[in-house]
Amino acid sequence: MDIDYFKTHIEEELEGAKDYIKRAIEIKPMEPAWSKSLVEMSAQELAHANHLFDMFNEYYVILGGSFTEIPKYIVDTREEITEMYTECCAVIKLMHSMYK
Numbered sequence: 659m660d661i662d663y664f665k666t667h668i669e670e671e672l673e674g675a676k677d678y679i680k681r682a683i684e685i686k687p688m689e690p691a692w693s694k695s696l697v698e699m700s701a702q703e704l705a706h707a708n709h710l711f712d713m714f715n716e717y718y719v720i721l722g723g724s725f726t727e728i729p730k731y732i733v734d735t736r737e738e739i740t741e742m743y744t745e746c747c748a749v750i751k752l753m754h755s756m757y758k
Contacts, residue, residue, distance in 0.1 A: 661721070661735050664714040668707050668739060672746040675703035679753040686757070697757055704750055711743050 682696035718736055722728050 659717065661714075661717070661732055661739075664710060664717065665735060665739050665742075668710045668714065668743060671703050671707035671710060672743070672750065675700045675707060675750050676746065676753070678703060679750060679757060683753065683757050693757075697754070700750065700754070704747070707743070707747070711739075714739060 678696045678700035682693045682700060685696065686693040718732075721732065
């Protein structure tokens with residue numbers, strides 16, 4: 659595992675969560691049961707992203723202990739991951755509240 663692994667997989671989980679909730683909202687009037695399943699799948703994907711983000715933060719602390727000065731690439735990537743995670747989670751949570 660490395661920092662790029664976390665970035666890629668957190669992004670994939672967030673995109674999956676967003677796609678599932680979007681489709682749940684779209685299909686709700688026609689197929690409520692499908693819609694409910696899609697909401698649950700979105701929540702699971704979001705939970706996966708949350709776990710990966712927590713693991714990433716632990717990894718960053720461990721990684722940071724290996725350097726006297728953390729390389730700019732790692733600091734920049736951490737900022738990208740944190741920004742992506744924060745923005746996507748807010749959108750997904752808003753969409754979940756819209757669904758209700």
